[in-house]
Amino acid sequence: MLVRLTRPALSLAAATALVGALLALGAPDRAEAAVPDTIALTVTNNSGRADPVYLYDIGTQLSTGQQGWADANGTFHAWPAGGNPPTPAPDAAIPGPAAGQSKTIRIPKFSGRIYFSYGQKLVFKLTTGGLVQPAVQNPSDPNRDILFNWSEYTLNDGGLWLNSTQVDMFSVPYAVGVRRADGGVNTTGHLKPGGYNGVFDALRGQAGGWGGLIQTRSDGTVLRALSPGHGLESGALPASVMDDYVNRVWTKYATSTLTVTPFGDQPGTKFYGRVSGGVMNFTDGSGAVVTSFQKPDADSVFGCHKLLDAPNDAVRGPISRTLCAGFNRSTLLTNADQPDNNPAGFYQDGVTNHYARFIHGQMADGKAYAFAFDDVGNQESLVHDGGPQEAYLTLDPLS
Template sequence: MPVRSTAYVSRAATAVCTPARAGRGSAASTVSSRFQQGWADANGTFHAWPAGGNPPTPAPDASIAGPANGQSKTIRLPKFSGRIYFSYGQKLDFRLTTGGLVQPAVQNPSDPNRNILFNWSEYTLNDSGLWINSTQVDMFSAPYAVGVQLADGSTKNTGHLKAGGYNGFFNALRGQPGGWANLIQTRSDGTILRALAPGHGIEAGALPSTVMDDYVNRVWQKYSSSTLTVTPFADQPNTKYYGRVSGGVMNFTNSAGAVVTSFQKPDSDSIFGCYKRLDAPNDLVRGPISRTLCAGFNRSTLLVNPNQPDTSSANFYQDTVTNQYARKIHAQMADGKAYAFAFDDVGNYESLVHDGNPQQAYVTLDPFS
């Protein structure tokens, strides 16, 4: 299935390599580890970024020209975590500050990549295997899928849209009242570039900052007189936390009745970004509770089920106030899975593939039809 125009890809990763194929696209690499940021070339060799500046200075050209339509190109992915960027018709403009790489931020109208059609995948490759996903956490743009080949030769993949799903998503978003259509960004020639995720839409002034307020108020009212039970670990059914709103704050207690964490009433941006008032530290209490709340707010399941997480998709996005962006993305995915917000993996609804002994990875740039 052909794609339009030339694609350029950039990889975020690090160190040791295994083969990987960027299907029908091309690659250039940006890499980051806990110790050093950099990029990897087509052979998987890591290169540290040079020192940046203020204002930001141009980064080295890490792009790899993509294959012809209907063809593939093999590159090597080094071990670590990073991103694989791909763009159509024009290379992405990466800059370096004194603090490292400046990632594209197209919610900013002055970002140099604002009028470039591009997207990216995220992956982690280490001694435990490969995790690679398709993501819409920041935006929905050029369609693609990811896959991994297992040792037996079979392939697992995710991220493909339904037939007509690309246009179907944008048409559905245009038809959604309340400002959701304003998330769509186009180029001056009429080319659809992307839809911003709602948090970035609020930042850009495209979506009202109060879009989730009515739902939040109803949740706070409900749990002022009843209890929200959170069981954050599927393999630990006896680990439960109990939430009640008092004085405008939702306090969570453990089974002994001790308060373990508290949440201020979240605003829409906190919900869409799963941060700020819904911050989720990498711990065993607040983080797991917060990610459960984040999923419940985005999917609007907190009012219909006092036991969270609610992993039955029948209840997802049924309230009139919900994350319409996430709702419409999931509706167009061939397998129903997507990373439409940060904790879309609650209940395993994320577009992620993993294997402990990967032979090859695939990024397939799909048609726009």
């Protein structure tokens, strides 16, 4: 239900179009909506850092399709026209809370991101196609040496969806929360004590280039770990990093059947995968082929795109989501019925998404958005409520 951008340099427009379609499926009748035009977001700075914090609320109005930003009062401002080469965006920074303090702002109804940076403001630019967001997998990105992170959210008449995401990178830790209509609070995203350094230590200790995902500043400050998809782009991980596992999956299902039941509320809807001629064909209950997949490479697996593209439909998209989760969690060889929703069996193969493995292993509740479809089986770090009273973003210690 969220904007899930796996390439942050891209415009928000395409992702928002998909979000709008998804939300429309489950949104209540407008007359029944009780969500106000803005809700409070309280940001608490428990980081222990003395650096100034800057907040940004950037997104797209689902009602108009306009891209822009919101100020501290929740007022939406559309971006001006951009240029080629990109032109500087207006300064959308909101001063954040000092260490040990909290600050409450208002967030309006749109889908987008809440960025926060330590020490200095982020650099945003505008092209003729929209906003250019930080893309620190590019060593020349102006935000490369800034300590920052972001949360993704959608607020509309159906309620609030707010997540803690590591789809693009693992960086300064934070947790999200929502106060429900009944007064209770749901939270997720907190790391275990020592979990922040624990992720980096685990990556450094994992053979095969995984430590190369870590980016540091010239002063030695650890800034982030890039997602493995970005690690492929930078050359930190070899293109063949998932080949052995993918080849074993293709071999297994040349002589056996992979059963995919993609909808938890529709147990009778099943698709059956078999590899023939190097292609995995999926059939429905009548035996008709409904979609086919070429053998995916590591980039397709880590990004859940390209050869594992997931359109917003009722067949290929849901099957692809399931395959993506199975490849990243390495459950396709141990369970021929997918999705496998038992975390005890995730990441047990020697060839797996170790980045996702280490992040989930250090989360206090085990939940994370470590790859694009980590919500398969409800493993995502997401809070949602149909009548949100207040949202929360807690900046945690870097330890």
